[in-house]
Amino acid sequence: DIQMTQSPSTLSASVGDRVTITCRASQSISSWLAWYQQIPGQAPKLLIYQASSLESGVPPRFSGSGSGTEFTLTISSLRPQDAAVYYCQQYSSYSLLTFGGGTKVEIK
Amino acid sequence: QLQLQESGPGLVEPSETLSLTCTVSGGSISSKSYYWGWVRQSPGRGLEWIGTMCYSERTDYNPSLKTRVTISGDTSKNQFSLKLTFVTAADTAVYYCVRADSGDSGGFFNYWGQGTLVTVS
Numbered sequence: 001d002i003q004m005t006q007s008p009s010t011l012s013a014s015v016g017d018r019v020t021i022t023c024r025a026s027q028s029i030s031s032w033l034a035w036y037q038q039i040p041g042q043a044p045k046l047l048i049y050q051a052s053s054l055e056s057g058v059p060p061r062f063s064g065s066g067s068g069t070e071f072t073l074t075i076s077s078l079r080p081q082d083a084a085v086y087y088c089q090q091y092s093s094y095s096l097l098t099f100g101g102g103t104k105v106e107i108k
Numbered sequence: 109q110l111q112l113q114e115s116g117p118g119l120v121e122p123s124e125t126l127s128l129t130c131t132v133s134g135g136s137i138s139s140k141s142y143y144w145g146w147v148r149q150s151p152g153r154g155l156e157w158i159g160t161m162c163y164s165e166r167t168d169y170n171p172s173l174k175t176r177v178t179i180s181g182d183t184s185k186n187q188f189s190l191k192l193t194f195v196t197a198a199d200t201a202v203y204y205c206v207r208a209d210s211g212d213s214g215g216f217f218n219y220w221g222q223g224t225l226v227t228v229s
Binding site: 032034036042044045046055087089091092093094095096097099100101102 | 214217
């Protein structure tokens with residue numbers, strides 16, 4: 001199995017802050033990484049795929065970077081509506097897709 | 109606009125079979141361009157991929173669930189289904205049906221159903 005580890009598990013930031021979430025893979029996954037946002041009571045929503053490609057309709061304050069085993073999701077200027085849980089997911093093989101444990105972003 | 113809608117019992121007894129259906133509108137499950145599948149979410153285990161199918165091409169299952177899971181499609185109704193046998197309380201979760209692009213660069217889920225809570229008790 002490819003294990004995905006996210007950090008931190010929770011972060012608290014102020015509106016306007018730059019926020020960075022890290023996702024580490026237990027082995028190289030090239031750039032086969034996606035990021036999702038889950039607002040309480042809703043299904044996850046795709047933000048980023050292939051590590052850095054922004055899904056259509058997602059605000060440009062969201063960006064992704066990384067390759068191999070280390071990846072980051074950055075929110076350039078935090079908005080109140082960004083309070084959510086963020087998950088990474090690797091898809092280096094269709095036969096075993098795995099998610100990270102999630103990072104909860106709270107607004108101070 | 110593609111829409112996915114889960115349906116099925118919200119309560120299943122231990123050792124029984126969990127059966128869910130996903131009705132697809134705005135797209136065809138017989139398209140070779142997409143994978144159709146299931147992801148579940150429980151408080152203790154986060155998001156867990158259950159399995160995906162590309163109709164008449166391939167089906168992949170999470171190895172941890174493989175002996176108990178079947179995903180299949182019904183093109184006449186444009187639906188696909190999940191069957192999970194011998195359920196226990198650990199299978200209590202919100203179950204989402206999902207779609208991913210197939211091909212070399214696919215595998216991420218760009219469409220999700222609203223989710224349905226299944227309790228094993």
